[in-house]
Amino acid sequence: MSTLLTGALVFDPDSGETTRADVLMAGDRIEAVGSDLSGDERVDCSGGVLIPGLIDCHVHVAFPRPDPLPRSARVLEAVPVLRRLLERGITTVRDAWGADAGFQHALREGWITGPDLLVSLRQLGPSGGLGDWWQPDLGRVDRIDDPSLPDAVFDGPAQARAAVRRMVRAGADWIKLGASGAFRQVGENRSVAPTDEELHAVVDEARRCGRDVMAHAHTASTASAAARAGVRSIEHGVFLDEVSIADMRARECWYVPTLAALDGVAEAFAAHRKSLAMALAAGVPIAAGSDLAPRPHVDLRTELRLLAEAGLGDVGALRAATSEAARLLRLDRGRIAPGLRADIVLVDRLDVADLGVRAVWQAGSAVA
Structure with missing residues (x-):
């Protein structure tokens, strides 16, 4: 089962930059980050920013x-x-x-x-x-x-x-x-x-x-x-x-x-x-x-x-x-990149005083 997160900006904590991209999760891993991706389930994240867990x-x-x-x-x-x-x-x-x-x-x-x-x-x-x-x-x-x-x-x-x-x-x-x-x-x-x-x-x-x-x-x-x-x-x-x-x-x-x-x-x-x-x-x-x-x-x-x-x-x-x-x-997470564990948070903005958490995925699974 794969899940495609679409329509959001993706935040890279090391560079501090955000890029428009889709994120494909398969199992507990991030499989791909980019465009023209497909998955079994599609989640619209428009207007938000995807950050690592x-x-x-x-x-x-x-x-x-x-x-x-x-x-x-x-x-x-x-x-x-x-x-x-x-x-x-x-x-x-x-x-x-x-x-x-x-x-x-x-x-x-x-x-x-x-x-x-x-x-x-x-x-x-x-x-x-x-x-x-x-x-x-x-x-x-x-x-x-x-x-x-x-x-x-x-x-x-x-x-x-x-x-x-x-x-x-x-x-x-x-x-x-x-x-x-x-x-x-x-x-x-x-x-x-x-x-x-x-x-x-x-x-x-x-x-x-x-x-x-x-x-x-x-x-x-x-x-x-x-x-x-x-x-x-x-x-x-x-x-x-x-x-x-x-x-x-x-x-x-x-x-x-x-x-x-x-x-x-x-x-x-x-x-x-x-x-x-x-x-x-x-x-x-x-x-x-x-x-x-x-x-x-x-x-x-x-x-x-x-x-x-x-x-x-x-x-x-x-x-x-x-x-x-x-x-x-020494963990395999902390960035949104292929091969890393799929811990991802969808937020409204990159303001730590008010991130506005909209959704959370832990090891590729949505948190209720």
Whole structure:
């Protein structure tokens, strides 16, 4: 069964250009882009623009709420979240802590609908780090405590390697590493970071297991250390400097700024935008991620608007959420070109503040 999308402009995120062309989808692939094409089904897309399916490189679709709720609430809340993301044109997401391999199984089986989901399970880190939940009255607590989300705390290179292996055993597509503490911990001078030896052990073991590493890092020094260790992407990077940006550029490390997470925190947001401007000027590759964890949820569409306003413009923001995101994640999508996966969104306009999503196709199938 083939489907021909006709009458629209086709957006190329790498060049920023739009061209009048038809798009033929066969199965889950884009078969051809051009004119004089035919297909079993014809869809009139006149007046619209076809863009690649959007990719969010940093989400938390099943992160626990701060409320004391039963464990099932974390899973059930994710069902409408995933559905709404797909309806808004977000066809692929990389979960950065919270979702396990069961969500992927449910999506494959059609029990739930949502974007293509890459999981990291939990955030690895040392004792006292962001992934080590601890309370003064109770000591260490685990707000998830699920065998499908293994223990992520380590101390020393050997334990760091073992933590990576636990994640891979449980189905992690990516390894998430806490190179710094949480934003609040950084501000209170309570941030605990891995040693260089631990960082290198995590990255090396991940590579041995065929995985890449994404590193949560708010400060310049922790971003530099993570980049030098060989992580593939720096997440957040609120307080970068010229040295950390040079380290990222030299090692072809992506930057996923997640501006939406600090939108409204005036002083921090200004520093965050400055970090992004320096990275952009230095040629660091930038991919889009919303940090979909705080409630009420924000999603990638908010992040795209903030990226555009911070200097990427509409085209640059869309590139960060399509072709550049696909390169970061090593995926066969992110552009509308023959042979790539047929994740396509029909929009009214190339204005990230108001795209006007009219239709979505994921792996060649129309999304209801």
